[in-house]
Amino acid sequence: MSTNTTADNIIDGKAFAAKLKEKVGRQVAILKEQHGLIPGLAVVLVGADPASEVYVRNKNSSTKAAGMNSYEHRLDACVSEAELLTLVEQLNHDPAVHGILVQLPLPKHINEAAVIDAISPDKDVDGFHVINSGLLATGGKGMVPCTPLGCIMMLKDRLGNLSGLDAVVVGRSNIVGKPMAQLLLNESCTVTIAHSRTKNLPDVVRRADIVVAAVGVPELVKGDWIKKGATVIDVGINRITTDEGKTRLVGDVEFAAAAKNAAAITPVPGGVGPMTIGVLLQNTVTAACRQAGVTEPEV
Structure with a gap:
C-alpha cells in the first residue's frame, strides 16, 4: 500500500466484512432461539474451476x-442443462433451503x-x-446483488446520508454497474x-463526490480524475504482469495517485x-425471514 495513504482514508473491507459476519451470527442465534429457524444456503458448483472452488469453499x-x-x-x-435445472427446481421446493447460489461461470453448453x-x-x-x-x-423489496449492496453499506458507513451527492458509476454490467x-x-x-x-470520461469522473469503478479495466480511472475529498469504491479485480x-x-482505479485526492x-x-460473502450471508438471513414471515432481527 502506498505511503501516500493513511489509515483514515482507507476503507477496510476485511474489517467491515468481519463485523457484518458477526452481526449475521447474532441474527442467526436469535432466529434459532425465538423461531426455531435456521437459515440454509445451497451452493451449486458445476465443474472444477480453481477460482470457483476457492469461492465455494469460503462460502x-x-x-x-x-x-x-x-x-x-x-x-x-459435463452435466446437462436439464439435470442442473432439475436440481434447482428441487432446491426451490426444499423448505430447509432459503438461499440458492449457482456459482458462475457455467460451462459453455449451459x-x-x-x-x-x-x-x-x-x-x-x-x-x-x-x-x-x-x-x-422500481423501489420494490427484492433481493439485491451482493457486491453493489456491500458497496452501498460501506458508503453509508463512511459518509452517513448520501442524499444529494453526485455519484458516477463507471461500468454498466447487470451484476454491478446497473444495480449500483x-x-x-x-x-x-x-x-x-x-x-x-463515454465521451470525456475524465471530466465526468472529476465532478463526482462518489466514484464507483466496476468496468474491469486495470487502473482505467486515473488519480487526477478524482476530485479532492471524493469517496472511491473500486470494484475491479485485475491480475497484471509487472515489469519483473x-x-x-x-483495481480499476490507479490507487496510489487516487488516494492522494480521495477522502476515502x-x-x-x-x-x-x-464484503461479497458477508453480504451473501446477510441476504440469506433476509430471505429466510421473508419466507418464514418473521421480522429480521435488529442487532
Whole structure:
C-alpha cells in the first residue's frame, strides 16, 4: 500500500466484512432461539474451476461459522442443462433451503440466463433474477446483488446520508454497474452511469463526490480524475504482469495517485472483495425471514 495513504482514508473491507459476519451470527442465534429457524444456503458448483472452488469453499466455511446450514452440490462439468435445472427446481421446493447460489461461470453448453431464471426469486440470494432486478429498479423489496449492496453499506458507513451527492458509476454490467446505480438513486444521489464509450470520461469522473469503478479495466480511472475529498469504491479485480515478470492484483482505479485526492478509498485487494460473502450471508438471513414471515432481527 502506498505511503501516500493513511489509515483514515482507507476503507477496510476485511474489517467491515468481519463485523457484518458477526452481526449475521447474532441474527442467526436469535432466529434459532425465538423461531426455531435456521437459515440454509445451497451452493451449486458445476465443474472444477480453481477460482470457483476457492469461492465455494469460503462460502461454505463462512456459512457454517455463522451458525447457518450449508448445502453443497458439486456437479461434473459435463452435466446437462436439464439435470442442473432439475436440481434447482428441487432446491426451490426444499423448505430447509432459503438461499440458492449457482456459482458462475457455467460451462459453455449451459445457458446461464436460463439457470438464473429458474431460481425462485425469493431464494435468489445473488439478486440476479429478472424479477429482483425489476423490484430494485422500481423501489420494490427484492433481493439485491451482493457486491453493489456491500458497496452501498460501506458508503453509508463512511459518509452517513448520501442524499444529494453526485455519484458516477463507471461500468454498466447487470451484476454491478446497473444495480449500483439503482441503489445510489434510492439513496437520493444524482447518478451518472459511465462506461468505456463515454465521451470525456475524465471530466465526468472529476465532478463526482462518489466514484464507483466496476468496468474491469486495470487502473482505467486515473488519480487526477478524482476530485479532492471524493469517496472511491473500486470494484475491479485485475491480475497484471509487472515489469519483473511477476503478477499482482490491481483495481480499476490507479490507487496510489487516487488516494492522494480521495477522502476515502477502497484498496485492491482488501476492499470490496471481502464484503461479497458477508453480504451473501446477510441476504440469506433476509430471505429466510421473508419466507418464514418473521421480522429480521435488529442487532
